[in-house]
Amino acid sequence: GIQVEQSPPDLILQEGANSTLRCNFSDSVNNLQWFHQNPWGQLINLFYIPSGTKQNGRLSATTVATERYSLLYISSSQTTDSGVYFCAVELDDKIIFGKGTRLHILP
Amino acid sequence: DVKVTQSSRYLVKRTGEKVFLECVQDMDHENMFWYRQDPGLGLRLIYFSYDVKMKEKGDIPEGYSVSREKKERFSLILESASTNQTSMYLCASSFNRPELSSYNSPLHFGNGTRLTVT
Numbered sequence: 001g002i003q004v005e006q007s008p009p010d011l012i013l014q015e016g017a018n019s020t021l022r023c024n025f026s027d028s029v030n031n032l033q034w035f036h037q038n039p040w041g042q043l044i045n046l047f048y049i050p051s052g053t054k055q056n057g058r059l060s061a062t063t064v065a066t067e068r069y070s071l072l073y074i075s076s077s078q079t080t081d082s083g084v085y086f087c088a089v090e091l092d093d094k095i096i097f098g099k100g101t102r103l104h105i106l107p
Numbered sequence: 108d109v110k111v112t113q114s115s116r117y118l119v120k121r122t123g124e125k126v127f128l129e130c131v132q133d134m135d136h137e138n139m140f141w142y143r144q145d146p147g148l149g150l151r152l153i154y155f156s157y158d159v160k161m162k163e164k165g166d167i168p169e170g171y172s173v174s175r176e177k178k179e180r181f182s183l184i185l186e187s188a189s190t191n192q193t194s195m196y197l198c199a200s201s202f203n204r205p206e207l208s209s210y211n212s213p214l215h216f217g218n219g220t221r222l223t224v225t
Binding site (some may be wrong): 001033035041042043044050063083086088093094095096097099100 | 117140142147148149150152155157163165166195196207210212213214215218219
């Protein structure tokens with residue numbers, strides 16, 4: 001089946017720093033989404049981005065479908081950005097998740 | 108706002124019990140999904156459904172079944188609970204978008220049910 005690899009697995013940053021999270025996938029996909037899971041376990045959809053670039057405040061995402069990767073950028077990190085970030089790809093009606101990047105923002 | 112409601116936040120069951128996890132969404136979404144989340148393994152797809160009375164196996168369906176009798180409700184059933192089914196269970200829903208190459212609109216998740224089987 002399709003492989004979805006996220007890197008880095010863990011990231012610790014000081015408040016105010018910028019970060020880039022990566023998602024690689026092993027096959028062509030119909031779609032890609034980014035999610036943030038907060039410390040209470042709630043999963044929030046950040047971006048629905050099969051290709052191109054989208055921005056929402058301090059967050060932006062870029063998907064290069066032909067090269068099978070997506071990047072999530074977080075600028076001027078805040079402690080509320082802490083949690084786990086997942087990418088999920090859609091293929092053959094299924095939505096498959098990577099294992100996530102755990103981000104810890106220090107005050 | 109989309110609301111996906113899972114019936115229990117925490118659940119403790121005994122080995123061998125039949126367990127029902129309920130999920131209800133209020134946005135008339137066609138698609139519904141059940142995932143389980145375990146440390147180091149991310150989210151793994153158990154079952155999904157694209158229509159009433161329709162179900163498809165995900166990547167780890169063994170030991171589970173599902174029911175979708177109404178569009179808004181998708182139930183996950185553990186036929187005989189085992190300790191290796193202790194996990195966080197997450198329900199999600201989305202619109203169906205056949206006009207696009209993708210079948211799904213953005214996924215919306217419930218708050219999760221943390222199930223412990225003793």
